[in-house]
Amino acid sequence: MRENITSVLFDMDGVLIDSQPMHYEADIRTLARFGVRVTVKDVEKYAGTTNVDRYTRFKRDYQIGEEVARMVAFREKVILDLVRSENVGPINGIPELLKDIRDKNLKTAVASSSSYELIAVVLDKLGLKLYFDQVVSGEDMKNGKPAPDIFLKTAEVLGSAPSQCVVVEDSGNGVKAGIAAGMKVVGYINPSSGTQDLSGASLVIQNFREIDAKKLIAL
Structure with a gap:
């Protein structure tokens, strides 16, 4: 089911x-x-x-x-x-996607290999902190991506089963981690991230305006 x-x-x-x-x-x-x-x-x-x-x-x-x-x-x-x-803002389409996800009452989290300090600096710089229920850093993980640990821990703190979660990733290691966690994965092709193997993702996109909360729910 x-x-x-x-x-x-x-x-x-x-x-x-x-x-x-x-x-x-x-x-x-x-x-x-x-x-x-x-x-x-x-x-x-x-x-x-x-x-x-x-x-x-x-x-x-x-x-x-x-x-x-x-x-x-x-x-x-x-x-x-x-x-x-650096003078940098959110990636195009991200604020709109996050707002739509929140409007549909889905839970959200940042699950990043970066440190808590760097995550806090970025979320503050981008003005996105209000869109996330939880933040989990790879600092807390014994095994980093491509191991599934960070995504399994994030699902736990959100109170969701892995099968109820969608992961959004741009790296091959991140996609592998999401798949290993038993989650649906959206692979984002970011040219700035270099050559990344996103094969195995449930959906691969080139722009965040290609997806919305409804499409994520339907994965």
Whole structure:
């Protein structure tokens, strides 16, 4: 029996805000600080992962001697500075979609691999905080995306079963996490996020004006 959709879970970076280029720049600057030169192509495959997961892999793959915690702390300062300094608004169609979702009495949450501090800065900058019932950060997760942990935890705090949730994601890791959680997934093709495998998503879109609350409920 098909369950009714009750909740919509939004990734943040690349979905609410076009921030993936800033995240790639933060990784490039951080790795350079610790002696490793990389390109956007080298780091875009890690989109959607937590800082700890990503820098644990960087440390291993590039044989970096520095502690993961120190690299993550440096990187967090870089990304916060970038987001605060950039003149950027919500991705086109997001405010209207969020308002429609709220008007249909669906529950909403941000489920992001970013830190709580960065999520708070972004939601305040975009003026979107009022549209979300809950915020869950990858900081709290033992396993980051593509593991389903963050989406399962978000469903729990919203009081919804995974089968009652729709995930909105722009990264391949995020889409995999949503599918693994047993949720419907909308994959958003964001050119700024680079090459991302969104196959397996219930629906793939190029613009948020392609969907509304009614279409999400019907997935």
